[in-house]
Amino acid sequence: xxxxxxxxxxxxxxxxxxxxxxxxxxxxxxxxxxxxxxxxxxxxxxxxxxxxxxxxxxxxxxxxxxxxxxxxxxxxxxxxxxxxxxxxxxxxxxxxxxxxxxxxxxxxxxxxxxxxxxxxxxxxxxxxxxxxxxxxxxxxxxxxxxxxxxxxxxxxxxxxxxxxxxxxxxxxxxxxxxxxxxxxxxxxxxxxxxxxxxxxxxxxxxxxxxxxxxxxxxxxxxxxxxxxxxxxxxxxxxxxxxxxxxxxxxxxxxxxxxxxxxxxxxxxxxxxxxxxxxxxxxxxxxxxxxxxxxxxxxxxxxxxxxxxxxxxxxxxxxxxxxxxxxxxxxxxxxxxxxxxxxxxxxxxxxxxxxxxxxxxxxxxxxxxxxxxxxxxxxxxxxxxxxxxxxxxxxxxxxxxxxxxxxxxxxxxxxxxxxxxxxxxxxxxx
Numbered sequence: 001x002x003x004x005x006x007x008x009x010x011x012x013x014x015x016x017x018x019x020x021x022x023x024x025x026x027x028x029x030x031x032x033x034x035x036x037x038x039x040x041x042x043x044x045x046x047x048x049x050x051x052x053x054x055x056x057x058x059x060x061x062x063x064x065x066x067x068x069x070x071x072x073x074x075x076x077x078x079x080x081x082x083x084x085x086x087x088x089x090x091x092x093x094x095x096x097x098x099x100x101x102x103x104x105x106x107x108x109x110x111x112x113x114x115x116x117x118x119x120x121x122x123x124x125x126x127x128x129x130x131x132x133x134x135x136x137x138x139x140x141x142x143x144x145x146x147x148x149x150x151x152x153x154x155x156x157x158x159x160x161x162x163x164x165x166x167x168x169x170x171x172x173x174x175x176x177x178x179x180x181x182x183x184x185x186x187x188x189x190x191x192x193x194x195x196x197x198x199x200x201x202x203x204x205x206x207x208x209x210x211x212x213x214x215x216x217x218x219x220x221x222x223x224x225x226x227x228x229x230x231x232x233x234x235x236x237x238x239x240x241x242x243x244x245x246x247x248x249x250x251x252x253x254x255x256x257x258x259x260x261x262x263x264x265x266x267x268x269x270x271x272x273x274x275x276x277x278x279x280x281x282x283x284x285x286x287x288x289x290x291x292x293x294x295x296x297x298x299x300x301x302x303x304x305x306x307x308x309x310x311x312x313x314x315x316x317x318x319x320x321x322x323x324x325x326x327x328x329x330x331x332x333x334x335x336x337x338x339x340x341x342x343x344x345x346x347x348x349x350x351x352x353x354x355x356x357x358x359x360x361x362x363x364x365x366x367x368x369x370x371x372x373x374x375x376x377x378x379x380x381x382x383x384x385x386x387x388x389x390x391x392x393x394x395x396x397x398x399x400x401x402x403x404x405x406x407x408x409x410x411x412x413x414x415x416x417x418x419x420x421x422x423x424x425x426x427x428x429x
Contacts (some may be wrong), residue, residue, distance in 0.1 A: 183355025184397030188224035215246025215333030246414035359409030
């Protein structure tokens, strides 16, 4: 908690120092523009800066989740920072130029007489290079243009990620079992059926034994699936497709004519899972049997550590009558559920599969490094995590919401291979 507070304080300081430097650069680039030199512009500029800092602090906590405001606030803040830092490189270069010029002029000025001192004083102030600073402003716009161009293309740039999951108590019959996971379809955001079908076909080519879907089928209305139900009905696996609900699947972010209309929407969404042949787990479990041996597949409704998201999940119901099962795999949409409830209260859960974060659809993700501003909100936001003998995997999503596209954090299809035993890369406790 202290580290998180210090990180936020660090970003605030960086933001304010950056804005101060940028303001000087803008005024230097347009020295003849009286408006930019005025006090009114300074007030406007610092008010905007304060709002940016406020967005950084509160973007993860805005409750209008259905419109993607949370992601937009954080993303805009960080894009602006990238643009500002680009501009700062040019301001810094201009400052170096001015210091070198000033030093040369001082060296060339003869000391002693009052006239010479007056001349030296007039040369102490070297005007900024308008050309260099305007070039900096143009360069600062390049990252913004590049991001704007890249985001839509990345919306359907599906990537298959492979993860071996070691489970000490895994029965022999399940050793080598392959599980596919997709999450956060958000069908209401799609605009390219052919591309979506391509992503589904990538999943099916993996020929997994079973498939998990971890919530947020729609943005809010069941009717959003009308154009895509035929595509996702193709998602089949020999041992079944198991699904659960996410925060968007309850219609909580929409304006309904009546409670009955909202209920009908939710009922229609549940029917959609059934029509596609997906086994929707709502605070319940299934016993998966192979060659006489069994493991448990558990699924709960949305449960989040954060009050702005619904807590419909009931773990007490999901684990009912599963004590005899050697391995229990949990589908739970929000990864904050793992640390807030699963770890402290349900040590019998071997692994949890989640989604929800989208990796904020903005960041950097490579084999050995990942970063996204969403990490300031969620400690576990993408990929594999393990604490003692319990594991969590967070899928960054198949679709997108709020922002039409992605930068750096690409849509994900995860393929797990279950292996009996301990992870050889980790020490045995």
